[in-house]
Amino acid sequence: MKRVIWIVIDSVGIGELPDAKLYNDEGSNTLENIYKSIDNFSLPHLESLGLGLIDGVKEIPKVGKPRGAYGKSIEKSPGKDTTTGHWEMAGIILDNPFPTFTEKGFPQEFIDSFQKEIGREVIGNYAASGTEIIQKLGNEHVRTGKPIVYTSADSVFQIAAHEEVIPLEELYRICEIARKRLVGDLSVGRVIARPFVGNNGNYTRTSNRHDYSLKPTEETVLNKVKDGSLAVMGIGKIHDIFAGEGLTDVLKMKNNDEGMDRILEFMESGKSGLIFVNLVDFDMIYGHRNDVEGYANALKAFDDKLPQIINAMEREDVLIINADHGCDPTTPSTDHSREYIPILVYGDQVKSVNLGIRETFADIGATVCELLGVEKIRNGTSFAKEMV
CATH class of the missing domain: 3.30.70.1250 (Phosphopentomutase)
Structure with a gap:
């Protein structure tokens, strides 16, 4: 593969995990609850990739012939924060959660x-x-x-x-x-x-x-791609989340729309490797403020712009879209929610298959390694052969 374009749609979870009760997140389902809350809501381009065919999904329309591979994943690490989610998808599974100080503040x-x-x-x-x-x-x-x-x-x-x-x-x-x-x-x-x-x-x-952020505690997919003499192009929060580790190129962004433009800039550069972006507006502006309509509009804006990315892809390119946790704006909580994350994959060489329920976010990072032909990360099982 020439390039992997990896888009993290921050906080767009797709249903409570089996252990959601431990996090007081029962009933959370960021994406489907938005579909239920907004009349005639639709994300036609994401739906065309198989969004509604993901196991357990009920509220999202199903298409007869999806254009991509689709599935969802469990978070194996304890926690439900941005760093934990991104580190796990990049190959680091935490044994213990990062500390929190909600009761008394910092000492x-x-x-x-x-x-x-x-x-x-x-x-x-x-x-x-x-x-x-x-x-x-x-x-x-x-x-x-x-x-x-x-x-x-x-x-x-x-x-x-x-x-x-x-x-x-x-x-x-x-x-x-x-x-x-x-x-x-x-x-x-x-x-x-x-x-x-x-x-x-x-x-x-x-x-x-x-x-x-803390520096990653071990090598991630970013390091493996960089060590394979390929470009690792980070956009937005990616530099911060990984403390700059494993990146060769960095672009800043002010909002989701600009983030999508930055992807196109890197695609136009012609560099082979990984383009990695976090689109934070869903979480930061709408999820934490329980702004259901704003969240829905942001999803529509992303969906509307997605064809620009797809149309700019070359034959060997692969597009991966997934979340890092949930942040359901329809529930009383304004915090992140412990949810499955959706996984959608598109490319000329990607078959329409159900990737099922992955046991860890690290499967995504393992897949990126295999697609780009670089050394494996320690954790995760690649699903590249299932879909390419």
């Missing part, structure tokens, strides 16, 4: 030493919605210059600051300090810079977010 001893090193006091330090906490504490932050620290049900240490109060460069420096300090029992999956703008309690987050 005061850590906060004290962190404040001393950054030269500022902080406010917050509790679990909250990011959009809500900046409205609640934004005025105090603007008045005092104290960064807003908060967390969520995910393994994250988030720092919000007004761009005119704490310049981006300083906010990023503060986050880098936090990343270095959050080790051992405090080793959260991600430190996230959350800049915002506005005034008088009317604040909005900007697109200058930056994630600082």
